[in-house]
Amino acid sequence: MRIPATIFPGSISQNWKQWIKESTLQGQWQEVLSLYYEIRRIGIPILDPSLFPSVLKCCTNLNNFKYGTSVHSCIIKHGFESFSSVGNSTMDFYIKSGFMNYGLTVFNLMENKDSVTWNVVIHGCFDKKSSSKYEGLKFFKQAKAEGFKPNISTLVLILQALRDFSDTNLGFCFHGFLIRSGFLDVVSVQNSLMSLYVEYGEMVCAKMLFDEMSDRDCITWSAMIGGFVKAGDGYFSLQLFREMFGVEEVEPDELTVVSIFKACSQEKDIDIGKLVHCYAVKRGFNVDVYVGNSLVDMYSKCSHANLAFEVFKEMPERNIVSWNSILSGLVHNELYAKALTLFGSMQKEGVEADEVTLVNLLQSCKHLVDIGKCKSIHSRVIRMGFEFNELVVNSLIDAYAKCDLVELGQKLFNGMERRDMVSWSTMITAFSNAGKTDEALNLFREMVLVKEKFNSVTILSLLEVCAVSAELKRCKWAHGLAIRSGFASEVAVATALLDMYSKCGEIDLSRRVFDKTPNRNVVSWSAMIGAYGMNGRARDALDLFSEMEIYGLKPNAVTILCLLSACSHGGLVEEGKSLFNRLISSDHGFEPNSAHYSCMVDMLGRAGIIESAMDTIKKMPQRFKDGASIWGALLSACRNSSNSKVAEGAISKVLELEPMGSAGYLLGSSMYAANGLWKEAANMRRLVKEKGVKVVSGYSLIHVDSKACRFVARDGYHEKAQQIYSMVEELHGCMRMKEGRNDLFN
């Protein structure tokens, strides 16, 4: 290091001080420190404190904590610590080096605190890494009392920090302070306040602030658009975006289009998405990794997996979020095996997986119902040290449950150090899906007992559990709980409620829930139509559908399936047929799928019109002819009408298309038995055993006190089985006697 020639002997020249200041501003920190080192080495006396702020700043930026402390001791030795500029810099150095406590010691010892002092300490408290945000608020209050004038950056930081507090009142109070102090005219403060309201979910306040603003910049618009996207109102954010285009002074940037892509995926509006994609390319935004990631996500969520992959391939820069986005996109589009393959490429490129990657992989395994792959990901989870990560473990529990390994899921759940709302909900759903209703309910009770909060998803699981157990008392309890917790007014919950009651046979209660549901959607209507169908009230189902059409609501595939099923079970063959024909020919845009055709075949079969059923199969599109359910429906029709000729063909079709499903064998066996073909019937049952086909048997539920007892035909698992069977015998005897007596009278 060469010392500038213009140095006065014995002291530091003015030029030299200037050089230090400028070099610090230019980021030549090492050079400044070397010069300071020379000054100290030669022993040039330091007569004023003006060089210390620069030197300390260099130490901070170079992470040279040790040297900084020696500078601090030099400051003390010279008696310069009483200068507020030096004290402020020392404090800043300690705080930025991660030693908040040392910074606070300097702060407490300072005699001359100025506005900068307060700003520095408050900044320190609100640093992203800092954990003393609450302290920061206290300092702010104290500073205000001492007449301190905050600067814009401090105010912005406070507004950011307030997001971490759940107390919305703090935000409202601060808003008041900003008005009183006249700072609310500054755009960056307004933007930060608006974002705070967005974070609180107070969209009305955010929008009011937005409307009142006279100068809106790109950030204002983006924050507002992003806010509505976050609140789930993609439609309105797209409207705002159109409005923004009309304002000449502002132009959307990378951050704006990211929010717009998210809005498009929410609204499934691929047309606007493509348009904005073109705009982004024209403006050169597509090189931004955030923009690329959002595009991948948008195309995936709009079911355009190919386009998502194209964008992903063309991205100039990819990060872990890019990989996770495409993986989740593939999962979203049911391309599970492809997701697993792509993970292989990700590894080849040396990109390290994170928790989100693991969750995506587990999702794939779950849908593939592949126990081996689940276990292999599980071992990877352990190797990567994610064994105690709630997000990952929750997904593992879910995946194992879907693979029928509820016990393994339960083991993981029990071993969790920390469980969150999702852990509990996942486990409850797992029990529910496995038919373990008592376990599910007990777990929910435990969840309440340990004071874990629950959300509408938990309530949905709970309602499903109650629906499966079909016990009215339980259902009413769950309904009460849904009301008390404030979730009953949500459409999804209300729909689950009506479904639950219908499964208990309490169709009038279902209707009462339906009538009270606000913002009913196509799912609610379909559920109610389905409920009528399930309870044999086909006429009511058809009437409700007419009402739905009057409301102008478009039925979806499920609505129509529910209607056809209602007609099928209610024996309204003509009505079902005419409805089906009307929907195909009208401008509903309805294209029947294989389930609809199966339902039609089932309906005609139940009515004993096997020829028409066969005709339907002949006429339907070729691609549906290989669906096992179609032939299954025909087969059950044959069984009911003992049409063995058609049955033979149907049996072989079902067994060919679904060799591991139990339906074909069981229907076949019972049909042969009904026709006295005992050998063939036995053969069917032998095949079931030989092939290891899993038989799902029907069961009855009896509630004794608060316990549900499950009975499968001829099982002896109940502890009082013997007594039960002897009672059944006795009852049979009574019935025989009654029959006999009837005979006598007839």
Place this chain on the structure above:
DNA sequence: TTAGGGTTAG
């Protein structure tokens, strides 16, 4: 001392 809005997941 120095500031405001963005992407993936159960």
